[in-house]
Amino acid sequence: AQRVTQPEKLLSVFKGAPVELKCNYSYSGSPELFWYVQYSRQRLQLLLRHISRESIKGFTADLNKGETSFHLKKPFAQEEDSAMYYCALRLSDGNQFYFGTGTSLTVIP
């Protein structure tokens, strides 16, 4: 069964518009959630993690255990945000990581 679900494969928004990339997970333990990003011709890199409760490049993500979600949000999208975004889950009992299928975000000028 899929542990991490990203329902949108493609997402397009206009510059300056809010953006939300959805992520839902399936795990009954204490999850650790991450967002990774891959810009064009670059390698996969960490964007943010839920335990840090940080804002990176204007993006935030809140872990909602009730809804088992970890949606990524940014109030005003920029062109440089265009990239592939992956949500990832680490199980608390080991080194198992699960990634979603990714969402390709395009910010239209």
Added chain:
Amino acid sequence: ETGVTQTPRHLVMGMTNKKSLKCEQHLGHNAMYWYKQSAKKPLELMFVYNFKEQTENNSVPSRFSPECPNSSHLFLHLHTLQPEDSALYLCASSLAGGRNEQFFGPGTRLTVL
């Protein structure tokens, strides 16, 4: 090159060939990972090594054989692969312990004919 490097970047092999993928990290990490990324499928964790010891093997077929001679190097030995094994193979490293960020290599694009 600093960070996590992978060689070769592209590999085409026949089903009867034997080849190896190499990963090297220069970050002082002690955990290394192999992932498989196929089209339209999630990134799949294949193997995990902590302090050179294999700690995870996610039901990967035996035609994939990992080797971790030291905490800086990780290999993936390939033999008698199938066309469906064609994918991007990513290596990552981190400090041991899941709260630590994984750093990814650029990947090896493998095509099995």
